[in-house]
Amino acid sequence: MSPDVRVVLPGVLRELAGGQAELDVPCEEGAVVRDVLDRALADRPLLGARVRDETGAMRRHVNVFLDGRDVRFDAGQDTPVRAGGVIHILPSVSGG
C-alpha cells in the first residue's frame, strides 16, 4: 500500500468533492505534484476544471502549496512530493 499525500481543498471547492475538505491520495515513489493532482481530480472533473485548465496548466489565480511552499517557486507541478506530504489548493489574493 502506497503512503498518502493529503490534498486540502478550500471551502468554496468542497461541494465539488462531495463535501470533503481533504483528499488522501496514494503516493508512488518519484511522484510529483501533477501526479497527485491527476489522481485527486480524475473522478471529479468539475473540481479539476476549477484548478487546472484543459491543457493541464494550473489556473493563474489558483495557488498550490506543497508542505507550505508555493510550488510556483519550485518546479510547479513537476515538484517532487514526499510520502506524508500536504498539498493545499488556495485561491490567490490577486484573483479577487
Place this chain on the structure above:
Amino acid sequence: MTQTVVGIGTRKGLWLARSEDRRTWSLEGPQFMMREVPSIAFDTREGRDRVLVGVRSEHWGPTVMRSEDGGRSWDETPEGAIRFPEDTGAALARVWQLVPDPHDADVVWAGTEPHGLWRSADGGRTFELVRGLWDHPHRPEWGEGAGGGAIHTILPDPRSAESMLVAMSTGGVYRTADAGHRWEASNRGIKASFYPDPFPEFGQCVHKVARDAAEPSRLYAQNHHGVYRSDDDGASWESIAEGLPTDFGFVMQTHPHRGDTIWVVPITSDREHVPPHGELQVQHTTDAGRTWQVHDSGLPQPSWTCVLRDASGVDSREDTGFYFGTRNGDVYASTDGGASFTRIAEQLPDVLCVRAVDLP
C-alpha cells in the same frame, strides 16, 4: 399574461429583472456571485424555458451554466461544455457569445476567447469546435481588442443553415456558405485605423454586427471607429456614420421585427471610452442609417460611463422593448423606440451582457 425577463450579466454575477407590464420590475439576484457573466442566451424554442450563461471566475476559470427553469436552478456539464481539444494546445478563457440556432432546435452556437466558434447539437450540454474556422490560415494573425481576442458575434442566416457570419476583435468579419468548412474574410469597406493599410483584407476590430429584421442580406456593424451597413450579405460595407456625434462605440442593436431600424450608443473614441462630452445617449435610425435621431430622455446627465458590445437587448413584443446596461451598473428600458428611458436596475456591478425574452 406575458412576462418579460431581462437577463443582466455583470462583472460579479447575474441578475434577472421580471415584469408583466414593463413598468414595474422585480429584480432577482445575484446568482454566480463574484463570477462574471459575459454571455446569456434565452432558449424558448419548442416551448422551453432554458437559459444558458457563460460564467467566469477569476480564480476558478470559465464554464457554461444551464437552466431548464428560467434561471431558478442551474446545472453544469461535468466534463465541461466547452473544452478545447488537446491538439489545439488552447484553453478556454471566456465564453463571449451563446446563440440558439434558427434552423435546428437542438443546436446552439458559442463564441469564445481565444477565437473559437463552437456548435452544440444537444442544446448546450456539449460543444464541438468548428475546425474550419479554427484552422483558418489567418488565425495566427488575429489579435486582441481591449477586452481580449474573441469571436463575439454569431449570426446564423435565417434563410440557410449552411450560411453564417461571425465577427471577432481583432480579425473582423468572416462568412461561410458551406456549414462552416470554409470561411472568407468579409471586411471590404471596413476601416482599420490602427494599421498602415487602413483597409486590409482582415484584422479589423469590428465590435458588433447585427442583421436587419426585414431584409436578411442587410447587416449593420459598429466598428472600432466606423459605423457601417452592408446590403449584400456582408460582402461589402459602406459608412452610415454621418449624422452621428462619434463613429466609435460597441453596441449595434437591430429591431426584432422592423427593418431599417437600429440603435447604437456613441462613445467618444478608442482613447476615451465615455459618452461624447459626457452625454449618455442612444442614436436611433429607422431608415437604415441615412438619418439619426438622438434619444436621451430619462438618461442621467452628465454621465461618464460606457456601454459594452453585448450590454443591449430587445424583447419580442409588438411595441418592442429596448434595454441596455452601463459599466456603472444601471440598466435602462425603453418601450417607445428609445424616445424615453426608465431605469429598471441600478448600482449593480458593471454590466457586460443584456438579453431579453418574453415568456407566455
